[in-house]
Amino acid sequence: MGITTPDDLKHMVLHFTKGKAWRNATMPIFVRGQGIYLWDEDGKRYLDGLAGLFVVQIGHGRTDIAHAAAKQIEELAYTPSWAATHPAAIEASKLVTSLAPGDLDAVFWVSSGSEAVESAIKFARQYHASQGNPAKTKVISRNLAYHGTTMGALSATGLDNIRAPFEPLLPGFLKVDNTLGVTDGIAAAKQIEDLILAEGPETVGLVMAEPVQNGGGCIVPPGGYWPELRRICDKYNVLLLADEVINSFGRLGHWFGSEMVGVVPDMISFAKGATSGYAPVGGLLIRRQLVDDLLDSEVGTFTHGATWGGHPVVMAITMANVTAMRDEGVLENVQANQGYFQDRLAALTDAHDNIAEVRGTGYFYAVEMTGSRSSGDELTEEGAAKLVNELMPGIISDAGVLLRADLRGRPKLVLSPPLICTRDDIDELMESVDQIISRAAEADIA
Numbered sequence: 391m392g393i394t395t396p397d398d399l400k401h402m403v404l405h406f407t408k409g410k411a412w413r414n415a416t417m418p419i420f421v422r423g424q425g426i427y428l429w430d431e432d433g434k435r436y437l438d439g440l441a442g443l444f445v446v447q448i449g450h451g452r453t454d455i456a457h458a459a460a461k462q463i464e465e466l467a468y469t470p471s472w473a474a475t476h477p478a479a480i481e482a483s484k485l486v487t488s489l490a491p492g493d494l495d496a497v498f499w500v501s502s503g504s505e506a507v508e509s510a511i512k513f514a515r516q517y518h519a520s521q522g523n524p525a526k527t528k529v530i531s532r533n534l535a536y537h538g539t540t541m542g543a544l545s546a547t548g549l550d551n552i553r554a555p556f557e558p559l560l561p562g563f564l565k566v567d568n569t570l571g572v573t574d575g576i577a578a579a580k581q582i583e584d585l586i587l588a589e590g591p592e593t594v595g596l597v598m599a600e601p602v603q604n605g606g607g608c609i610v611p612p613g614g615y616w617p618e619l620r621r622i623c624d625k626y627n628v629l630l631l632a633d634e635v636i637n638s639f640g641r642l643g644h645w646f647g648s649e650m651v652g653v654v655p656d657m658i659s660f661a662k663g664a665t666s667g668y669a670p671v672g673g674l675l676i677r678r679q680l681v682d683d684l685l686d687s688e689v690g691t692f693t694h695g696a697t698w699g700g701h702p703v704v705m706a707i708t709m710a711n712v713t714a715m716r717d718e719g720v721l722e723n724v725q726a727n728q729g730y731f732q733d734r735l736a737a738l739t740d741a742h743d744n745i746a747e748v749r750g751t752g753y754f755y756a757v758e759m760t761g762s763r764s765s766g767d768e769l770t771e772e773g774a775a776k777l778v779n780e781l782m783p784g785i786i787s788d789a790g791v792l793l794r795a796d797l798r799g800r801p802k803l804v805l806s807p808p809l810i811c812t813r814d815d816i817d818e819l820m821e822s823v824d825q826i827i828s829r830a831a832e833a834d835i836a
């Protein structure tokens with residue numbers, strides 16, 4: 391077909407991609423997907439070890455989802471989500487809230503994770519104002535956490551490299567430590583209580599965290615952390631947002647990661663896996679009482695909305711995807727195989743001295759690399775950057791797999807395959823990871 395010349399690529403601006411990589415046209419062009427695999431234009435097959443970008447839970451190429459989308463387009467392609475609605479949005483909202491924990495009984499539909507987080511920040515502000523607390527505007531989130539690109543979500547993000555180009559960001563966004571390496575959940579949560587007290591509880595409106603934090607590498611919280619967050623937020627009348635843009639829709643073996651940490655937050659932001667990537671979606675689940683309190687207040691409305699929120703085709707796809715995930719036992723598959731996945735990762739760690747640690751749960755893991763685990767030698771900063779930025783893309787591609795090499799904290803490989811992966815598929819993925827880690831050990835990065 392000859393579509394990959396540098397000239398062809400020049401008409402688009404790729405997301406978070408260095409100009410050098412984008413201009414030299416060495417990046418793959420994918421043309422087809424089926425199950426857990428993608429094919430590029432040269433016919434090379436890749437195991438999609440990142441499920442796109444933590445997205446494609448049910449796998450690629452589902453004709454049933456395509457048919458559901460086509461049927462909806464034929465019946466009703468578009469109507470907005472204000473002043474009226476449509477059956478697909480009503481059904482999708484019923485289904486998603488029926489799977490959500492506790493009284494998270496209402497959903498505000500948007501089109502991405504950033505918009506879901508942005509909606510949570512705005513809901514918290516307007517809710518508190520409507521209840522006579524207009525000064526409760528500050529937001530607490532955690533270091534190394536990624537919450538999105540819009541200015542509110544970016545202000546909550548704790549990654550300096552993606553914040554820096556856009557400073558000054560919004561005021562009143564405060565950071566605490568994440569729980570990497572922490573074993574005492576109560577002590578870790580106390581940092582948040584101390585900050586609320588130092589700032590003045592009358593000024594703090596929202597605490598935001600992922601149950602298992604992606605930035606920093608699949609940081610699973612210590613026991614007691616989330617129940618303590620819940621207690622603290624209740625005590626100081628602060629809303630608690632679980633940002634589950636990655637964690638929800640089965641990634642951790644549950645519909646929502648909040649179930650795993652045993653807490654009903656006030657809001658859950660979700661996106662990616664709700665449609666398995668068959669259409670862009672985002673959503674904010676909100677506790678019934680909070681919605682009623684705002685709607686019954688003098689202001690009487692959530693003054694926020696978007697043209698594409700609750701789009702009929704996206705809602706039909708959400709219904710088709712979530713129904714299929716439920717009926718085909720996709721979460722049960724994760725629960726049945728996650729122990730096997732972990733055993734294989736533990737064996738890999740034993741076999742490779744350049745693996746520092748593997749963290750994660752469900753179908754969501756970070757393989758953290760170092761110089762030598764046995765001697766305690768760390769990679770230099772330059773060595774780690776060279777490995778991740780220059781060498782890893784080629785090494786990963788040679789292994790016939792799609793994975794993310796991440797340089798936030800120590801260099802790491804992030805594994806997040808489609809949730810339909812069987813034990814044989816996990817074996818195949820592990821062979822590729824084994825090859826990648828071996829080549830990383832031999833790489834000239836001194």
Ligand SMILES: Cc1ncc(COP(=O)(O)O)c(C=O)c1O
Nearest residue numbers: 502503504536537538633635636
């Ligand atoms: C936890 C979390 N929140 C928010 C976002 C932003 O989502 P989106 O890229 O759909 O805007 C992401 C994206 O990866 C995320 O991981």
